[in-house]
Amino acid sequence: MQTWLLAGLGASLGALGRYHFTALYKRARPELGYQATLLINLSGAFLLGFMAASTVTQTWYTFLGTGLCGGWTTFSTLNSELGGQLASENFRRALRYGGATYGLGLGLCALGWVLGHRLF
Known part of the structure; x- marks a missing residue:
C-alpha cells in the first residue's frame, strides 16, 4: 500500500477519534473543554515515544505514528485555546495549560520511549 495512503487513513481515524473524544468530554465538562486537548496531546506524546522505541515496521509506524497519532494530536487547537x-486575560490557566502540555508531554514521550525499549 502507498505510504501516503497509510498515513492518510491513520490520520483520518485519529481525527475522528479526537473529534468524538472532545465532544464527549465537553458535554461532561463544558467549562473545562480545553482539558480534552491536553489529554489527547499527552496520550499522543506517550504513544509516539513508545512506538518510536518499539520494533514496529516502517509501514506500521507510518500508519500508527505519523497517521493515527498525527490525526489524534492537535497543535493548532492547543494554540487556539x-x-x-x-x-480573556486568564494568564494563570494559560501558563498551567502550556506548561502541562509541554512539560508533561516531553516526560510522557520519554516514558513511552523507555517502556518501548524495555518491552521490545
Whole structure:
C-alpha cells in the first residue's frame, strides 16, 4: 500500500477519534473543554515515544505514528485555546495549560520511549 495512503487513513481515524473524544468530554465538562486537548496531546506524546522505541515496521509506524497519532494530536487547537485564554486575560490557566502540555508531554514521550525499549 502507498505510504501516503497509510498515513492518510491513520490520520483520518485519529481525527475522528479526537473529534468524538472532545465532544464527549465537553458535554461532561463544558467549562473545562480545553482539558480534552491536553489529554489527547499527552496520550499522543506517550504513544509516539513508545512506538518510536518499539520494533514496529516502517509501514506500521507510518500508519500508527505519523497517521493515527498525527490525526489524534492537535497543535493548532492547543494554540487556539492558549490564545483564547490569553485574550480573556486568564494568564494563570494559560501558563498551567502550556506548561502541562509541554512539560508533561516531553516526560510522557520519554516514558513511552523507555517502556518501548524495555518491552521490545
